[in-house]
Amino acid sequence: MVHGELEFRLNDREYKNWLKAGRCLLILKDGLHPFVNNRMRAFHRDLLNKNSHLRTPCETSSCKLRANKLSRVCRACSLWQTVILSHHRQPDATVNWDNCSPPSWRTDHWELAKAYMPRGQVKVKGAHECDASALLNLINYCNYFSVDVKHVKEVIRYRNELMHSSDFRVRDDWMRRYQTSLTHLVRQFSNVPEMAAVEQQINDMLSVDLSIYASGQDQMDSADSVGLESDSASQLKINADLISQWEAELLQERLQELLHAAAAPVDDDTKTLDAEQLMTLGGFLKANRDLAERFSAELQAIDSLKA
Structure with a gap:
């Protein structure tokens, strides 16, 4: 089956670049999930073993934190805040405390992880639900990860440039x-x-052509990637439906990020820019009938925000 509008988009070389670069982030994310989850579980266990006071339950069972500021919490949760900041590579930077449920810090390693992540992680229950940005920021800010953060920050910068295009x-x-x-x-x-x-x-994805031809398949020049198969000419082909799925995953990630930002407090410094980018993305989706149909619910949400 030939996807006419997808074919048109993929005949734009720089749009194909955007799509391939985004797909690489999804590949990176899938590779990082198990490692990051295991490291945070070990970090949580080490904190409890080294400080018995962290085993004390929340005194109210309902401590909450608002926005990006330290708020009044019980002594047990306040101790967790102190420990979290002590392992933060940039403790003076914005910490999205409202990602977290403080009473769960004692029992849930992923509630601890969310303190080192970008905003919008409130409902996220584990590494498998995170995008590349969330995982990379966790690795960047939490000093339990022994890495050269220069390389982490570089990829975060490229990711932001890509998603904010x-x-x-x-x-x-x-x-x-x-x-x-x-x-x-x-x-x-x-x-x-x-x-x-x-x-x-990643190298395979970046070397792929991705143009859709009359057969409804893509000619590709690299091997061993999911969804690829060799033909008699030793070229590799990929189904257009799979490309469409990759595109949708990338656009969905950006939509959710911007929709969450649109619901942020009015005094959020980035709110105006996020709103502009959301409207731009909405315009792009509406201009492509297949995408407008796929993301009809999100477009309704955008229209409601505009109104």
């Missing part, structure tokens, strides 16, 4: 720098079994 397009020279940055980061985790195949999968 106003026209969903990136140039070839940007892609080359991005690939180098990803390679440096992935090699930081060369001893992690789940990351062993990530570098090759």
